[in-house]
Amino acid sequence: MKSNFIHTYVSVDCVVFGFENNQLHILLVQRDANKIDSNNMKLPGSLIYDDEDVDDAAQRVLLELTGIKRMKLKQFHCFASPDRAKNPEDMKWLDQTYQPNINRLITVAYLSLCKIDRKLTNVSKYRSSKWCPLSEIPKMPFDHNRILKESLTEIRKWIEMDVSIAFELLPNKFTISQLHHLYEAIYNRKIDIRNFHKKIVPLNDVVPLDEKQEGVSHRAARYYKFDKHSYNKRKMTI
Amino acid sequence: MKSNFIHTYVSVDCVVFGFENNQLHILLVQRDANKIDSNNMKLPGSLIYDDEDVDDAAQRVLLELTGIKRMKLKQFHCFASPDRAKNPEDMKWLDQTYQPNINRLITVAYLSLCKIDRKLTNVSKYRSSKWCPLSEIPKMPFDHNRILKESLTEIRKWIEMDVSIAFELLPNKFTISQLHHLYEAIYNRKIDIRNFHKKIVPLNDVVPLDEKQEGVSHRAARYYKFDKHSYNKRKMTI
DNA sequence: TCAAAAGTGTTCGATATACACCCATGC
């Protein structure tokens, strides 16, 4: 009987995407209450409880972080390098935050999506959270930078399998231009707007409203909404 | 400080695909030495060691199982339901095989591929392993049946991202017919052979050999080989 | 009337699908 089988702690970490000013943002939390600077941010996450599936743990983290129940969420990878939590500072933080002698920590990473204009109602645990533009992500503890990087290829796969996730990132009323910029941000490349329009037209679940933009110094764009119920019946793809 | 954060064991389980007689097969291992029957099979797997990444653990399992180093391998999901190891028989087996009081077990599932005609050199640990046709998979312990089911959608995604994995399942010399049947098996639907040929032609890395089938009672099929090196330089897709 | 973004159509090439016949071989 082997004695060195691993007995470890397991955490979940969530990469929560938002979209604003034509840029993807990630929701980061402050790691320590006493150190308030942007080099002190991390992905939101938590150790999992003993009666909790990892999916449930991720939902709990998101609920505590945003006040939103049942957010869209997708597990994408388990990170388990033996030295992912071996940085002395990270180990000290684990000691203080959870309990001493966490000698190894495996994490399951999740993707999630949030309308960035939603009012977030942080509960206790997270002193401060912040939407950080993708271009300004600081160095983070553990392997959180790597997790974030891999989440970018995952969000593309996800949107290809299920367009509806795009609309999780947009306000309820949005313009085609916003949707277009979102796709450009996710794929990190220019997408021809004329061809883009043509792809949207056949999507019956993207429905034009009578309402238009107001107070813009150019032709006002029409607002659209996404009909989730109708979509869930017959799936579509962009 | 919460006391009910989980301190758990972590395992890897591998779904190893093979292909023979136009059917996908899965490599299963016998669970107990003393109970020799087909209702006693499971996915190959192992607890991970304390200095081991999950990827390495999966490689180790495959090495012990097949004698092959560095098999193609892809992590696809972490299964962590609190009651996935709560069946009394499964708990008893964990007790006996590893150590007592494994109260919770989380597993990370892997996909892998093997040429089914390779001679496997089992080492110690696995008394017996067996290629089981997909259509004859028995009821297995833990959530292994669910893991297997999810692996089927994963292998499609994988082959779409990287054709070369198809050739991991075929002999070094193969006919277009074999490749065709493999695709039909993976997608579980008929694929028009004429159109299939047309897709293969432009793939420069599938190279025709001078050799043909012998002793078949119909027109002999040409053998092809897959040029892995050439492929790795410029990726192609089917 | 100008600036700025909204919105619209056409052409072309590539790809996917559907479908039917001749070829080589062993019996």
Added chain:
DNA sequence: GCATGGGTGTATATCGAACACTTTTGA
């Protein structure tokens, strides 16, 4: 010569990429 599977070609529809101009609005 016939049964069996191997191998090829053509027509059509669909999709994606490239590309330029007119419209609406506020300033």
